[in-house]
């Protein structure tokens with residue numbers, strides 16, 4: 001099979017698409033013929049050795065895919081060859097075939113094509129967990145989303161609106177804010193001039209946002225800490241800008257706010273029933289047309305490096321997928 005292969009850590013364009021041996025399913029595993037793979041920020045980090053998990057070499061990045069089961073290992077009873085599935089693979093998905101443990105599989109809903117299925121689990125799973133379980137977002141509250149034109153950001157606008165919040169979308173370009181507006185954001189803020197805090201305060205009568213969803217970190221996170229409302233919740237989603245902020249805790253005291261960590265991958269293992277319930281609700285919202293992955297660009301496997309680089313160089317909007 002063909003796969004985008006990382007043999008040692010290095011820049012995204014140092015890894016090549018190669019012909020390698022097909023994976024084989026062992027007990028409790030299946031092989032999925034990948035039809036589409038979602039690209040997300042962890043793919044940028046994992047091939048450079050900057051992610052929290054470092055798989056043994058050689059490996060392919062790609063944590064989420066949709067495809068068709070082509071081989072079933074010993075002891076697998078709930079899945080059969082020919083099933084259409086979504087798989088959360090951790091890595092290995094940017095390839096024609098991927099090995100997946102049966103507990104990481106979900107049936108691909110009839111309402112979804114392979115591209116939507118590949119684009120769905122990581123971003124919607126993370127955001128719903130963040131806003132529902134971690135942020136306790138209530139209808140009528142104001143939600144600020146930073147990086148609002150990106151992968152997880154676009155899902156935060158959609159889910160925030162579906163949960164009845166007033167959504168302020170913040171991003172660095174008019175192109176990204178146009179996407180946010182089309183998704184239903186009530187207000188938009190361009191922070192390319194470095195100004196976020198004052199603009200949020202102006203839109204909230206000086207109070208600040210009740211819940212803030214921040215996948216960016218760095219200076220943007222520090223500004224978020226200064227425009228959170230009394231008893232607000234600042235959700236730590238990620239650090240796409242690079243720096244991990246060090247927060248003076250007096251800000252949390254003065255605002256009476258909570259800084260809430262969100263680690264969806266750990267939630268799926270620690271609380272599988274809650275996660276499964278979340279997906280039942282997310283798939284229902286998708287079937288009702290209330291959620292629609294914002295796939296703005298599809299690449300071929302041969303162009304995998306370009307696809308991943310588009311997230312690294314901040315050019316990607318919405319969700320990027322690779323079609324096999």
Ligand SMILES: NC(=O)c1ccc[n+]([C@@H]2O[C@H](COP(=O)([O-])OP(=O)(O)OC[C@H]3O[C@@H](n4cnc5c(N)ncnc54)[C@H](OP(=O)(O)O)[C@@H]3O)[C@@H](O)[C@H]2O)c1
Pocket residue numbers: 039040041042122123126147148149150151152153170171172173176215216236237238239240241242262263264265311312313314316318
């Ligand atoms: N906590 C979890 O469980 C979880 C799950 C999934 C993803 N994440 C994290 O969420 C973050 C976003 O992931 P994603 O897949 O949505 O990525 P993405 O599509 O590339 O979006 C990230 C956004 O970050 C902003 N950004 C600011 N500075 C940047 C920089 N120097 N380089 C690149 N982007 C920059 C960009 O928006 P502007 O240009 O508008 O600023 C960009 O649209 C990542 O840190 C990822 O690891 C966390």
